[in-house]
Amino acid sequence: MINILNLNQLGGWRRRLSPQRKAYFEARDAADSARDDRQWPEAAEHYERALQIDGSLLDIAVQLGHAYKEMGRYDDAGIQYAKALRATPRDDDLYLQIGHLEKLKGNPVGALQNYLKAATLNEKNKNALRE
Numbered sequence: 001m002i003n004i005l006n007l008n009q010l011g012g013w014r015r016r017l018s019p020q021r022k023a024y025f026e027a028r029d030a031a032d033s034a035r036d037d038r039q040w041p042e043a044a045e046h047y048e049r050a051l052q053i054d055g056s057l058l059d060i061a062v063q064l065g066h067a068y069k070e071m072g073r074y075d076d077a078g079i080q081y082a083k084a085l086r087a088t089p090r091d092d093d094l095y096l097q098i099g100h101l102e103k104l105k106g107n108p109v110g111a112l113q114n115y116l117k118a119a120t121l122n123e124k125n126k127n128a129l130r131e
Helices: 006-016 019-036 040-053 058-071 074-087 092-104 108-121 126-130
Strands: none
Touching: 019 040, 019 058, 040 058, 058 074, 058 092, 074 092, 092 108, 092 126, 108 126
């Protein structure tokens, strides 16, 4: 059985963070909420703020890329995906997302290259195989 008191005590860890880290978590949480509601401009704004606070977090760059892609800001999405790809060149899901981006940009050859790379890196990536 899980001790509820211990779980509640864990929730206090954010109170002990520096103001900068608190601001990061607030921005990230707001961005994730906006993303879940498909409010892409708001999500992008909050992800941008989170990256201004800590630009080393590549998962945030990928999420910002997704928001840009949904907004039709394809070049900006590509920049964010490329930033993440430099640090994680074997991330099959990232290649899948770049494939989707290339497809939206009307570049079927680029899309196929990225889908194939995703499938090569992970033969169980059903989405890449389906594309």
